[in-house]
Amino acid sequence: MLKGARERRVRTGGIELCVAELGDAGQPTVVLVHGYPDSKEVWSEVAGRLAEHFHVVLYDVRGHGRSTAPKPLRGGFTLEKLTDDFLAVIDAVSPGRPVHLVGHDWGSVQSWEFVTVARTEGRIASFTSMSGPCLDHFGHWIDQRLRKPTPRRVGQLLGQGAKSWYVYALHTPVLPELAWRGPLGKRWPRILERVEKVPGGDYPTSSLPQDAAHGAWLYRDNVRARLRHPRPDAHAHAPVQLITPLDDAFLSERLYDDLDRWVPRLTRRTLPAKHWIPRTRPDQLTAWITEFVRSVEDGRPEPVKPTGKYADRFGGQLVLVTGAGSGIGRATAFAFAEAGARVIAVDRDAESAARTAELSRLIGAPEAWPETVDVSDEQAMEKLADKVATQYGVLDVLVNNAGIGLGGSFFDTTPEDWKKVLDVNLWGVIHGCRLFGRQMAERGQGGHIVNTASAAAYQPSKALPAYSTSKAAVLMLSECLRAELAGRGIGVSAICPGFVNTNITSTARFAGVDAEEEKRRQKRTARLYGLRNYPPEKVADAIRRAVVRNQAVVPVTPEARGAHLMSRFTPRALRAIARLEPPL
Ligand SMILES: NC(=O)c1ccc[n+]([C@@H]2O[C@H](COP(=O)([O-])OP(=O)(O)OC[C@H]3O[C@@H](n4cnc5c(N)ncnc54)[C@H](O)[C@@H]3O)[C@@H](O)[C@H]2O)c1
Incomplete structure (x- = not known):
């Protein structure tokens, strides 16, 4: 439970989502979407800080934390269903006003879907993405490199391919579930602390093995299909701020090279950090999200855009x-x-x-x-x-x-x-x-x-x-x-x-x-x-x-x-x- 949060349950498509709110509901709404294998508590440091200025909303993605899981699991985690969930949450917490979306890891992957499909148009004021690419953009990125392979492009493919080992592992049946229930689940806090430098390795949920087992379906239901057949028109209909941690063990920064093609209003930020930045860099994230949201709320024609060398x-x-x-x-x-x-x-x-x-x-x-x-x-x-x-x-x-x-x-x-x-x-x-x-x-x-x-x-x-x-x-x-x-x-x-x-x-x-x-x-x-x-x-x-x-x-x-x-x-x-x- 997040300190000082007001909780409610939102029903959608046969499941119940656990939604938490912080801060003044009269302020602009910022929705934080967590990744894999996390729950909404991964945002606790950032949410507390943002709540000083904004109405902050977090929810456990279906099958995670205290939200219920779809039955059957297979086919229950498609990006379409995740978009239904997001719309149900914002209908409940911010019916009349577009929200500012922030996603990390799989929370970012699904938020890319939200910000590029027609049915959310007008509902999203801005999107801040970290460590989670759009699967369609990723599909085109691979496609381009396979079609016109130069030594550099092949190097980029191999580089990202090596970082994606866990994605292949998650596509195998049963093994990930067994690993999370067994040694991986037990060692996860230590891995987070030692390898990812998350302070105290504080994993904020007690339901990790189950969340991680459910979350494997995020990959199985979406990744292969989308990478093979990426949507041709995955353009963002809101301004996007891309925050790239430069020492991310799972994603290469090269993945975002072509992003300007899909995002007309793109702001890039980089920081020297590993993957779990919501826990390791909350001050920096809060500052950048606040600045970005404010620039959009102020109605500036271009959201804050760092210029000058090293401005990102x-x-x-x-x-x-x-x-x-x-x-x-x-x-x-x-x-x-x-x-x-x-x-x-x-x-x-x-x-x-x-x-x-x-x-x-x-x-x-x-x-x-x-x-x-x-x-x-x-x-x-x-x-x-x-x-x-x-x-x-x-x-x-x-x-x-x-x-x-x-x-x-x-x-x-x-x-x-x-x-x-x-x-x-x-x-x-x-x-x-x-x-x-x-x-x-x-x-x-x-x-x-x-x-x-x-x-x-x-x-x-x-x-x-x-x-x-x-x-x-x-x-x-x-x-x-x-x-x-x-x-x-x-x-x-x-x-x-x-x-x-x-x-x-x-x-x-x-x-x-x-x-x-x-x-x-x-x-x-x-x-x-x-x-x-x-x-x-x-x-x-x-x-x-x-x-x-x-x-x-x-x-x-x-x-x-x-x-x-x-x-x-x-x-x-x-x-x-x-x-x-x-x-x-
Ligand atoms: N200029 C060179 O060729 C050169 C070469 C190598 C290293 N450095 C080093 O670079 C640094 C900057 O030097 P610079 O060349 O720009 O010199 P500078 O004299 O142009 O600037 C130095 C600044 O430091 C301030 N300063 C001096 N003592 C201070 C103190 N005790 N407290 C607070 N401020 C103080 C001065 O008021 C001045 O504004 C120095 O550490 C210097 O040793 C300079």
Whole structure:
């Protein structure tokens, strides 16, 4: 039973469906349809969150949870009958107003039927699909690849074929039923926890073996027939939001390549997660469903459509960048803003942080806030972390980028110099990872941490001992943290740029020289970096890509890549180069 839900029973075609409602019935109705082998409780995390804004309706699909099963089972689970059930439910809960449909797994497969048949036209305002393709689209997808097989298409067919092993298994008689009543049923919570990373493996129904045995008929009654003879006119009559988890063990993302052909108003979203996203990513799903439903309800001619590179991945996500007032940090804030993320621009310089936030909004961030904080100040960072958690939420992406330059030989570098550079470049990153990383880990819904290190992290230099040491520490910290957080779906990347044309050269300190000489050296390095002219925007692009691909160590600029290779294969040559004074 879902907490706080009002339950009713809806009769249709000789069976009784168990329907639950949450939230204010005067608000737009969102209908959540569960998959296999789940019951409506799979949605409990998402439903509770959505109910703050919407009238949320869930039902146990026939033969599942507390809905009754058709008799006989064979032929009782056809898509036509499932459409009858859906219509009976919405007649009962939202007779005069079209509903927003959301489906996961088989709930999505059947919802595709609902949204592409004529008899539901005008009854569905929008559809959010996750991890469940339209069988007709799938049929055409296979057909096309068989008819015009290129090596790539054959690869796609084989890829999806390998992921579909369980579909073949479910078509065998009796075996699936026996497996679910026996070992599979018993081990299912553990499989969900260990393999699918569902927290606590909490399988929310007590009727699993029976549900799973009934649900096998979903496959047997529909899959083979539809894949062989897909309907030619399976076009969606409502806007569709497609959410694709990129690590889905059962479905290839390539399945949706041709979807624009069937869906005139399509919004794509991707997220790095496994199959059971209603349980593992409820915050993200709630945010995307809410935004999509609102855009349709507001009568916008096009529902929310992320534009810009990586917008499918970062749209609506919460991203915090430190050192966002200038150079790489500012470019990174803009890059995430362009992808539709909500941006928190942190800098010790209030004015430049405010400017970055303001420009981020103009570029495409739905929301952007400036925060003035010195990242080396532990208490200030703690305050910031509390404020972010209460006012904006848990971060999806953290970019620890703030840093300062310091040149000068080891003996010229005073303990104060060391302290300053380590306080900002290393401790700033430690505070960020510790405070925001913990919030991410405790939320248990994934995330990503990017630390800006430098090529100096692996390239020794006699002119930059303190700076290089701080960056080497950031690199190792990132590697250690990556290992620790991997099991929680949180990625960690270290970005290692070479010479990038930013303000760092004119603010970098030089130890062991007087103010006049320091100015002269700043000017000289600024000129050299200017001549090199590698733009911070390219580093920002590498940062976004590192998050998307979950890369561990990312050298940026050709010289950084070269030095990285040398550090691995010819370290002696790199040591020899270190004796020549580098420009900073
Ligand atoms: N520019 C390069 O060639 C280069 C190369 C490798 C690595 N990096 C690293 O990239 C990062 C960004 O550098 P950049 O080149 O964009 O420099 P930048 O000077 O243009 O920008 C750094 C920003 O960080 C802010 N900042 C400095 N100390 C801070 C603190 N204690 N708290 C909060 N904000 C602070 C500054 O106000 C500034 O806005 C740094 O970590 C730097 O070490 C730069």
